[in-house]
Amino acid sequence: MDTDTKVAPAEPLSRRQLVERLFGMGASALAVALSAGGTLSNLAAPEPARAATPAAGIATKRRFRYGMVIDTRRCVGCRACVVACKAENKTPPGVSYTVVVEQALGNRTDDKPLFMTKPCFHCERPPCVDVCPVSATFKRERDGIVVIDYDRCIGCRYCITACPYGARFFDFGENYPTVEGGTAYAGVPSPEYGQFRQRAKGASPVGNVRKCTFCVHLQDAEGRYDKVAGRWPACAKTCTGHAIFFGDFNDPDSEVSRLIRERQTVRLKEELGTEPNVHYLL
Amino acid sequence: MDATGLKRLFWISGAVLFAVGLVGWYDRLAYGHLNANYGSVVTWGLWVAAYIYFIGLSAGSFLISSLVYVFNAKRFERIGRLAVFTAVVTLFLALLAIWADIGHMWRVWHVLVYANFKSPMAWMIWLYSLYFVLLVAELWFLLRRDLVAGSGLPGPKGAIYRFLSLGSRDESEASAARDRRVVRVLATIGVPVAIMFHGGVGALFGVVAARPHWHSGMFPIIFLLSALVSGGALLTVIAAIFQDGWRANRDTVLALGQMVLGLLLLDVLFQISELLVAFYGGIPGHLQGFRLAIGGPFWWVFWWWQLVLGTLIPLLLLILPTRKDPRWVSLAGLLIAAGFLGVRLNIVIPGLAAEEIRGISQAIASARMTTYYVPSATEWLVTLGVVGLGLLLFGFGELLLPKEHEEAGHVRA
Numbered sequence: 063m064d065t066d067t068k069v070a071p072a073e074p075l076s077r078r079q080l081v082e083r084l085f086g087m088g089a090s091a092l093a094v095a096l097s098a099g100g101t102l103s104n105l106a107a108p109e110p111a112r113a114a115t116p117a118a119g120i121a122t123k124r125r126f127r128y129g130m131v132i133d134t135r136r137c138v139g140c141r142a143c144v145v146a147c148k149a150e151n152k153t154p155p156g157v158s159y160t161v162v163v164e165q166a167l168g169n170r171t172d173d174k175p176l177f178m179t180k181p182c183f184h185c186e187r188p189p190c191v192d193v194c195p196v197s198a199t200f201k202r203e204r205d206g207i208v209v210i211d212y213d214r215c216i217g218c219r220y221c222i223t224a225c226p227y228g229a230r231f232f233d234f235g236e237n238y239p240t241v242e243g244g245t246a247y248a249g250v251p252s253p254e255y256g257q258f259r260q261r262a263k264g265a266s267p268v269g270n271v272r273k274c275t276f277c278v279h280l281q282d283a284e285g286r287y288d289k290v291a292g293r294w295p296a297c298a299k300t301c302t303g304h305a306i307f308f309g310d311f312n313d314p315d316s317e318v319s320r321l322i323r324e325r326q327t328v329r330l331k332e333e334l335g336t337e338p339n340v341h342y343l344l
Numbered sequence: 345m346d347a348t349g350l351k352r353l354f355w356i357s358g359a360v361l362f363a364v365g366l367v368g369w370y371d372r373l374a375y376g377h378l379n380a381n382y383g384s385v386v387t388w389g390l391w392v393a394a395y396i397y398f399i400g401l402s403a404g405s406f407l408i409s410s411l412v413y414v415f416n417a418k419r420f421e422r423i424g425r426l427a428v429f430t431a432v433v434t435l436f437l438a439l440l441a442i443w444a445d446i447g448h449m450w451r452v453w454h455v456l457v458y459a460n461f462k463s464p465m466a467w468m469i470w471l472y473s474l475y476f477v478l479l480v481a482e483l484w485f486l487l488r489r490d491l492v493a494g495s496g497l498p499g500p501k502g503a504i505y506r507f508l509s510l511g512s513r514d515e516s517e518a519s520a521a522r523d524r525r526v527v528r529v530l531a532t533i534g535v536p537v538a539i540m541f542h543g544g545v546g547a548l549f550g551v552v553a554a555r556p557h558w559h560s561g562m563f564p565i566i567f568l569l570s571a572l573v574s575g576g577a578l579l580t581v582i583a584a585i586f587q588d589g590w591r592a593n594r595d596t597v598l599a600l601g602q603m604v605l606g607l608l609l610l611d612v613l614f615q616i617s618e619l620l621v622a623f624y625g626g627i628p629g630h631l632q633g634f635r636l637a638i639g640g641p642f643w644w645v646f647w648w649w650q651l652v653l654g655t656l657i658p659l660l661l662l663i664l665p666t667r668k669d670p671r672w673v674s675l676a677g678l679l680i681a682a683g684f685l686g687v688r689l690n691i692v693i694p695g696l697a698a699e700e701i702r703g704i705s706q707a708i709a710s711a712r713m714t715t716y717y718v719p720s721a722t723e724w725l726v727t728l729g730v731v732g733l734g735l736l737l738f739g740f741g742e743l744l745l746p747k748e749h750e751e752a753g754h755v756r757a
Contacts, residue, residue: 137539144708156384163703180701189554195465196458205610216454217447220465226554228700231384232447234377234712264376269447302577330701 078182089168103115110267115281122186126205126285127311128276132297133177139164139177140194143306145183150277150296152252154262155238157231159274160297166264179306181297182229182274183330183338190221199271206339209255209277212266221253226331227338236270239263242316257297276308311339351742354585358735365729367626367731372444381720384711386696386707390719393688394727396545397574398438398473398734400567402682404575405432406534408600413482413531419599420575420594428483429745430575431584433737435476437730444726464548478537485523488512490746504744508755544570549691557633557695562618569611574684576604577658579678580670586742589722590670599672599716604694605662608680629698636694641716645686654683693717742755 123161139162147159162183169175184201188208190201198215201208201284211327222230241248241261251258252267256279261266280293298308314323318341321327327341371379382389382515409427411417414659420427456473459466487508492515494505520627546567549558582589622630631656637646658676666672699705705713719727 127596156710158708158710161707163701163707165703180704180707190551192460192462193465193551195462195463195469197453197460198454199459214451214458215447216451216452216474218445218465219387219447220463220548222384223696224552224554226700227386228704232377232387232712234376234383235375236539236712268446269376271447 074184082094122206122312124204124312124329126206126313127339128205128287128309129184129311129318129341130181130295130309131307131318131325131327131343133305133307133343135311135343136303137162137177137301138303139175140302142300143179146300147274151275152250152255153231153272154261155236157233157272159231159337161228165289175210178342179187179297179301180227180229181295181340182208183227183275183336183340184274184276186337186339187335189224189334189336193220193224195220199273205278205281207278208273209275210271210273212255212257212259212270215245215266215270216273217270223292226334226336227273230271230273233267233270235263238314240306255279265336274284351585351739355739356734358732358739361732362736363732364725365727365732368722368725368727368729369444372726377447379720379722381711381717381723383714383717385713385715386693386717388445388692388696389717390689390727391441391722392490393692393732394692394730395438396567397685397688398434398558398730399545399576400571400688401578401681402431402438402541402571403538403568404433404571404573405434406475406538406570406575406577408576408579408603410487410531410535410538413527414535415601420596423579423600425483425486425745426582426586427575427579428479428486428736429741430579431471432476432479432483433741434578434735435472435479435607437734439679440730440733441727448638461694464544464551467549468541468544471537471544472561473533475537475541476529478534482527482534483565484508484510485526485530487746488523489515489520492748503743514689539568542568549695554700555633556627556630557698558691560618565582566611566614566618569607569614570684570687573604573607573611575722576600577680577684580604580674581681582738584670584674584677586738588747590674596669597670597673598668601662601667601670601676603657604677604680605667608655608659608662637690638698640694640697642689642693646690648660649686650683650690653679655680671752 066223078217086120110126131183137285141162143160144158147153151159160179162177162179165176165178167174168225184207186206190200191201194200194215195218196214196216197212198212199208199221219232219234220233237248248261254267259265261268279289280295287295289299292299293308294329295308298306307321308315309318311322313319321343322341325343327343329338329341331338378537380389383552405427409424409431412420412424412427453471456468457637459470462465491505491509492512495502495509497505543564546564548557550563552558581595582599583593583600608639619634622634625631637643640723651730658679661667661676661679663673666676697717699715705715707713
């Protein structure tokens with residue numbers, strides 16, 4: 063009980079932790095806690111008071127929770143992110159780990175369309191992972207990045223149907239003319255997953271489903287990225303309008319944590335309960 | 345057309361389609377998925393539709409055979425073995441179709457070794473593997489005594505029978521009684537397995553919350569029901585052509601026709617319920633699939649193929665006095681069975697042919713990112729080849745399988 067009361071004020075608690083500790087403290091302590099500001103209706107609230115401390119509210123048990131905040135007002139639709147991603151991951155035609163969608167907005171006084179760059183959202187509850195019949199796609203323990211084991215994937219494409227965000231692509235084995243023509247570029251392997259696979263007919267990743275990895279191959283051994291050293295997801299690194307913010311939501315001081323704390327962000331299709339780790343500023 | 349003419353037509357179309365299919369298989373094996381027209385938006389196409397079509401036929405025929413072997417329904421006794429044989433053949437065809445569809449064909453064993461039991465697909469695979477074993481075992485015990493009896497025949501037929509009898513020699517009445525007991529046990533285990541695995545095929549689609557067209561609790565139920573309709577319909581056709589044909593199987597075909605009529609009406613009721621609830625709710629995402637099916641670029645699949653050919657005409661044939669003629673009944677069955685391929689296409693494709701993120705199909709210039717899908721030549725050829733192989737297998741079955749007899753126990757090989 064002593065340790066509980068010592069820990070309690072030090073950092074904001076989630077509702078679950080609070081309830082657990084209240085039970086631990088016993089009835090007299092409960093009375094104290096209630097008189098100190100808590101009410102029973104607060105305890106019974108369906109959601110923790112997240113708005114006050116978003117970073118703490120979404121912190122996970124994993125070491126990192128990588129994600130993005132994308133400011134659509136800064137995006138000019140130049141598609142440099144798409145090209146940077148292609149250059150980094152050497153993706154073939156029809157496979158694009160990030161895309162820029164363009165929508166005319168009806169309810170605006172200017173005629174500026176909405177541009178939205180859309181990588182994989184690396185959801186907290188990724189529906190693509192659950193449906194994989196062979197567990198070839200999974201959410202990494204350490205940092206929550208959703209990856210694909212190319213050697214295990216059978217290419218059934220069930221995950222493509224299950225992703226609500228169109229973030230997965232099947233590699234049909236098509237190549238850009240420069241690769242098909244056997245130029246020097248054709249000999250450059252993709253650094254994806256640090257596997258440096260040489261593109262060959264019928265060999266993985268041809269026949270596999272592919273997706274954004276937050277350029278996981280640029281992490282160091284501890285799983286950290288380094289913006290200054292250039293080990294940063296290619297799209298975020300290259301964005302001309304500085305619209306793509308990348309970072310660790312588990313770190314309350316990161317740029318992305320600050321942004322979702324201070325600004326009003328939205329996530330796509332919240333109603334599906336997928337809890338995307340990419341937020342948008344409108 | 346008389347039974348011999350039908351049989352000749354059967355053999356010729358089987359051989360032609362099978363040969364045509366070899367071209368498709370060559371292309372699939374040599375060039376992988378390059379010449380397939382599905383993409384990353386409509387990511388499942390004709391092959392997946394063909395797969396759920398054939399696997400539905402299999403589950404349906406098996407469940408109808410269980411009426412004989414589990415529930416002792418005497419009126420279907422004559423087609424019991426035929427139904428089990430149909431279930432084996434169509435399951436094999438289904439597996440061929442889905443084998444062509446997966447990205448790495450030689451990794452199929454992964455699905456058994458690395459199964460993720462959070463995935464309905466993994467459940468479905470394990471269950472139909474079990475189902476396949478049960479089916480083959482059941483068919484063997486159903487045929488064993490006749491195979492033993494036929495082992496003495498001269499020529500290749502006898503040799504095939506000797507091989508298929510797996511060394512069994514016992515022709516006694518006691519062994520036949522034992523076979524019947526074994527069949528009963530296998531068929532009884534098979535019923536829940538078939539319900540689970542075909543319900544599982546429906547669940548495979550139903551659980552996908554990202555695709556509102558599929559995401560319905562009705563899906564596993566509708567899959568089971570439509571399996572019974574399409575399987576029953578196919579059996580009326582096969583029973584009319586196979587071996588002694590509609591003359592000998594008259595009563596069975598008529599009885600099957602009436603059962604199919606009831607099941608089809610129930611299926612229509614379920615479909616109407618889905619449509620009414622969706623359109624009354626009017627949620628755009630939920631409606632998108634239905635709108636595509638009934639008013640999209642392939643509206644005729646729904647109105648002509650599925651509704652007129654596959655539902656209305658057969659309903660009339662099964663309700664009007666034509667219901668008393670096995671030839672009309674099996675024509676109705678043929679139309680229903682063919683119509684169900686339209687049903688399957690209209691489950692798979694409209695569910696996928698919608699942008700999940702508005703504008704995504706325009707975001708990158710690639711034919712793989714379009715919501716428009718029409719199967720490629722390779723896809724058609726492989727599918728036709730699978731159908732052709734099916735016809736050939738039925739042809740061989742018709743030649744080789746011991747015939748059904750009027751009285752049980754009487755051997756006429």
